[in-house]
Amino acid sequence: MDKITLHGKTFRPFIKNEELEGIIDDVADRINADFAECEDVPILLCVLNGAVMFTAAVMKRLNFNVELCSIKLSSYVGTQSTGTVLMPIGLTSDVKDRRVIILEDIVDTGNTIVALKELLFSKGAKDVKICSMLMKPEVYAKPDKIDYVGKEIPNAFIVGYGLDYDELGRQFKDIYVIDAQ
Numbered sequence: 001m002d003k004i005t006l007h008g009k010t011f012r013p014f015i016k017n018e019e020l021e022g023i024i025d026d027v028a029d030r031i032n033a034d035f036a037e038c039e040d041v042p043i044l045l046c047v048l049n050g051a052v053m054f055t056a057a058v059m060k061r062l063n064f065n066v067e068l069c070s071i072k073l074s075s076y077v078g079t080q081s082t083g084t085v086l087m088p089i090g091l092t093s094d095v096k097d098r099r100v101i102i103l104e105d106i107v108d109t110g111n112t113i114v115a116l117k118e119l120l121f122s123k124g125a126k127d128v129k130i131c132s133m134l135m136k137p138e139v140y141a142k143p144d145k146i147d148y149v150g151k152e153i154p155n156a157f158i159v160g161y162g163l164d165y166d167e168l169g170r171q172f173k174d175i176y177v178i179d180a181q
C-alpha cells in the first residue's frame, strides 16, 4: 500500500482491506446473533454516501430477511465537522412500526447518528439500533449507545472504503489517514 494524494493532501495507509473484512465479519456475527429467528423484516438503513461499501458488505453476511432503505446526510466540509446535519435525500422507505438497523461509516461527534435516531423515532420506528464500521471515542459526545462498533480509532481524518475527502477517495478498498500537515 502506497500513500495517496487527494485534492493536494497526502494520506498514508491505515487499515488494510483484510482487517476491514474481519471487522465486518465480527459485526455481522453480532447482528445475526441478536436478530436470529426474528419474525419481522427489519430495515437496514444505509447512510449515504459514506456507508455504501460497508452496507453492502454487512448485508451479504446477514442470515435473516431485511429491507434496504437509504438516507443521505452530511455534516462534513473538507476535513472538519460543521456540527450541522443536512439531509439532501430523505428516507426512502416508511419506517413506521419497523425495527431499523442504521449502518454508518464512522461515528465522530455523534451529531449525525443522534439526529437520525430522533428522526426515525419521530417517523414511528419501533426500535433503532446503530451499527458503525468505525468510531472516534475521543470526540464522541452523546449519551446514546452505539450498539455495534467495528473498530475504535484515534481522532484523525480518514478516507477510503466509502469515506471521502470532498468527494474523492471513496473507491479505495483500504482506509488511509491524513498525513500530519
Ligand code: 5GP
Residues within 6 Å of the ligand: 050, 075, 076, 081, 104, 105, 106, 107, 108, 109, 110, 111, 112, 113, 156, 157, 158, 159, 163, 164, 165
Ligand atoms: P458526526 O456527526 O458523528 O460528527 O460525524 C459523522 C459523519 O461525519 C460521518 O458519517 C462521516 O460522513 C463524517 N466523518 C466523520 N469523521 C470522518 C473522517 O475521519 N473521514 C471522513 N471522510 N468523514 C468523516
